[in-house]
Amino acid sequence: MIAGTVRITCSEVIGAEVIPPILAGLKRGHPxxxxxLTLTNKIENVLRRDADIAVxxxxxxxDDLVARRIGAVPLGLYAHDSWVRANGVFASIEALIGTGAFIGYDRDPGMVRALAARGISVSQGDFGFRTDSDLAQLSAIRSGVGxxxxxxxxxARTADLQRILPDFSHDLEIWLVTHAGMRHANRVRITFDALASGLTTYLSRAEPPTTKH
Structure with missing residues (x-):
């Protein structure tokens, strides 16, 4: 019987929304x-064995890491039905800027840089709700903040969310990583394989973008 502890690190959203059901299924077969599970958007150092597996x-x-590319998770702009009913549909991101509608980061400039790379000028002040927690951003979207x-x-599994500006999209690659010296340990190998399968299934659930009116 396979036994032992596996330490996994991943981002907040993946760790809260995706990983637990995968591990639940694995634990049923291997109690x-x-x-x-460490939830952080910082890259834990697998080389130092801070984690057995990283997403x-x-x-x-x-060089000493074994990595498997799982695929790419598509990102889109979303708002709650209640927000759309109250604010209507915008024709472009530029039309949203300055309205206080954007949910974004507080001190992390990543979103500003990403939008700038697409030719969209935006500042931290254009975000009407700012938090560096991805989970808090997701909760704000679901709550109708913006x-x-x-x-x-x-x-796709949240009925009350609407895709806003479906022409806007961005992909994030997902990689599963472990130390080369750990990949043959049974507890790590079986967890790695279960995560790879579960994450692949998760990516397959991305529905074609639609917008409700």
């Missing part, structure tokens, strides 16, 4: 497995 949104470059970025497979 003596234990899991430690990363960028390709690792270290328009924010959401993983399409998550939005």
């Amino acid at each position: 003596r497995l234990s899991f430690e 990363r949104m960028t390709r690792p470059t270290q 328009v924010g970025v959401c993983q399409i497979p998550i939005a």
Whole structure:
């Protein structure tokens, strides 16, 4: 019987919304497995054995790591039905800027840089709701605070969310990573394979973008 503890690190949203059901299924078949889950958007150092397995949104470059590309998760702009009813439909991102509708980051400039790379000028002050927690951003979208970025497979299972400006999209790669010296340990191998299968299934649930009026 496979037993032991596996430490996994991943982003907040993946860790809260995607990973637990995968581990629940694995634990039903292997009840003596234990899991430690670290939710952080910082890259935990697998080389230092800070984690046995990491789910990363960028390709690792270290030679001593074993990495498997799972695929790419599509992102879109979403708002709650109640927000759309109150505010209507906007024709462009530029039309949203300055309305206080955007949900974005507080001190992390990543979204500003990403939009700038697409030729869209936006500042931190254009975000009417700012938090560096991805989970808090997701909760704000679901609560009708405004328009924010959401993983399409998550939005697809939330009936009250509407895709806003479906021409806007962005993909994030998902990589599953472990240390080369750990990949043959049974507890790590079986968890790695279960995560790969579960994440692949998750990505397959991304529905074609639609907008309700």
